[in-house]
Amino acid sequence: MVRSEDMKKTLLVGRHGVGKTTLKQALRGERIRYEKTQYMLYDDWLIDSPGEYAEVHGLGAALAIYSYEADVVAMLIAANDDYSLFPPNVASMINRDVIGIVTKIDYAPPDKAIAWLRNSGCRRIFCVNSHTGEGIDEVRRYLTK
Ligand SMILES: Nc1nc2c(ncn2[C@@H]2O[C@H](COP(=O)(O)OP(=O)(O)O)[C@@H](O)[C@H]2O)c(=O)[nH]1
Ligand SMILES: [Mg+2]
Numbered sequence: 001m002v003r004s005e006d007m008k009k010t011l012l013v014g015r016h017g018v019g020k021t022t023l024k025q026a027l028r029g030e031r032i033r034y035e036k037t038q039y040m041l042y043d044d045w046l047i048d049s050p051g052e053y054a055e056v057h058g059l060g061a062a063l064a065i066y067s068y069e070a071d072v073v074a075m076l077i078a079a080n081d082d083y084s085l086f087p088p089n090v091a092s093m094i095n096r097d098v099i100g101i102v103t104k105i106d107y108a109p110p111d112k113a114i115a116w117l118r119n120s121g122c123r124r125i126f127c128v129n130s131h132t133g134e135g136i137d138e139v140r141r142y143l144t145k
Pocket of ligand 2 (some may be wrong): 020021022035036037048049050051
């Protein structure tokens, strides 16, 4: 059982469909189910964002502002993505701890996504399959205060 007061407040960022909401469910130990994210969602320690905030240039500022409410910003890329939304070294523009999470490692090797996340400035990178729970404990441990 995860107690929100034990956890670092974490903002999840990435394109729509990358697996932010599913990761949130896995980290919280909830049943995995599809749920479209229509607006910024605060579930105590996890802040889930709609993919459009990362994809539409004009909405990017909203993510910057929400990052100030977080201890950690997690940038997500799926192992089978064929592009990255995140500019090189963008982590240096965020004055929070920035980590990378590769989702959907059941679909493809994570190497390409790891390289993109590293290029964007993430020093810590985790690899997960939110459906089976692989890698979820490591992320949860890192996000525990
Ligand atoms: N195979 C696999 N599918 C995943 C994984 N994570 C998310 N998905 C699926 O990807 C789709 C989009 O996930 P969702 O969490 O809604 O993405 P979001 O738009 O970033 O919130 C859903 O059908 C999820 O079940 C994963 O690690 N492995
Ligand atoms: Mg979502």
